[in-house]
Amino acid sequence: MKSLEDLKKMRESALKKVEMREGGKTYRIVVGMATCGIAAGARPVLNRLVEETAKNDYDCLVTQTGCIGMCTYEPIVEVYDKDGNHTTYVHVDPHRAVRILQEHVGQGHVIEKFTVEAARKAEGNV
Amino acid sequence: MMEDIAMHILEILMNSIKAGASLIILRITDSLDQDVIKIEIIDDGKGMSEEMAAKAADPFTTSRTTRKIGLGLSFMKGLAETCNGTFKIDSQLGVGTTVTATVQKLNIDTPELGDIGEILMESIQSNGDIDYEFDYITDVNAFHFDTKMIRETLDGVSLLLPEILLWIKDYINQGIEQAKEEDTQ
Ligand SMILES: Nc1ncnc2c1ncn2[C@@H]1O[C@H](COP(=O)(O)OP(=O)(O)O)[C@@H](O)[C@H]1O
Numbered sequence A: 001m002k003s004l005e006d007l008k009k010m011r012e013s014a015l016k017k018v019e020m021r022e023g024g025k026t027y028r029i030v031v032g033m034a035t036c037g038i039a040a041g042a043r044p045v046l047n048r049l050v051e052e053t054a055k056n057d058y059d060c061l062v063t064q065t066g067c068i069g070m071c072t073y074e075p076i077v078e079v080y081d082k083d084g085n086h087t088t089y090v091h092v093d094p095h096r097a098v099r100i101l102q103e104h105v106g107q108g109h110v111i112e113k114f115t116v117e118a119a120r121k122a123e124g125n126v
Numbered sequence B: 001m002m003e004d005i006a007m008h009i010l011e012i013l014m015n016s017i018k019a020g021a022s023l024i025i026l027r028i029t030d031s032l033d034q035d036v037i038k039i040e041i042i043d044d045g046k047g048m049s050e051e052m053a054a055k056a057a058d059p060f061t062t063s064r065t066t067r068k069i070g071l072g073l074s075f076m077k078g079l080a081e082t083c084n085g086t087f088k089i090d091s092q093l094g095v096g097t098t099v100t101a102t103v104q105k106l107n108i109d110t111p112e113l114g115d116i117g118e119i120l121m122e123s124i125q126s127n128g129d130i131d132y133e134f135d136y137i138t139d140v141n142a143f144h145f146d147t148k149m150i151r152e153t154l155d156g157v158s159l160l161l162p163e164i165l166l167w168i169k170d171y172i173n174q175g176i177e178q179a180k181e182e183d184t185q
């Protein structure tokens, strides 16, 4: 049962988390949610990211953006790490989304084979 | 993609977001007695001229530049017509827009309501500055949700934290389920 009381508890733990964060920085995940992204299946990806992040308490924010300008690579998920490094993951499905959270956000390892660079290389247009 | 009622509502909510609304109200009246599901989406966005409102549900009307057809309103209108219902747009420039659709509840063509919690979560997430009110009203019960109240309780902590967004989705769906249960008792 969800109750409004839960919100007070979530507020407390959110404030605690902010206090404990080194340098106040956190991971940020951005999902392309323009028409092209949605048509390619960005909605279930977004929803899975929010759910998994909440359930596993990853230190990470999940946000939406418009068209990233690479429609053929949608769904696109961009990850910004705590140092501002930026990785673009392409053709992301809910399964890949979970792995990105586990390996990149959870352990700090970029999953090279899911990146736009790998996709371009596979297509031969580097 | 466009199977359930929630997906249609999401398109209309996205229109309200695009129109610069600061408050969006979604009201679903789900009445077994009257055999009707009524959906109202009310925003205080930029509104439309009378001329625009009159043709907005025509698929060839869109202010988009990225594609030539606009589908949100025309699909919603099509859904209402298929399901023995009604469709109406009331809009005033500078004031806002109200989209009202009804469908017959016990009609073989009427799809499932779908995941209302999820589409509201998604809309809230797309722009953290917009406030939402949601009402789900059955013959005997009502559930009310209001982001203003949530913000007050959170007192400075963002609505957009994943755990809060997920809570919102679950809380809304729980509220709908409870209102439905009491309706059938
Ligand atoms: N809530 C609203 N406020 C202002 N204008 C709106 C609203 N909803 C729809 N419109 C106008 O009607 C047009 C058609 O809407 P829609 O059928 O959803 O197609 P699309 O969003 O793809 O253009 C929009 O482009 C917009 O100009």
Ligand SMILES: [Mg+2]
Pocket: B011, B012, B014, B015, B070, B071, B072, B073
């Ligand atoms: Mg639209």
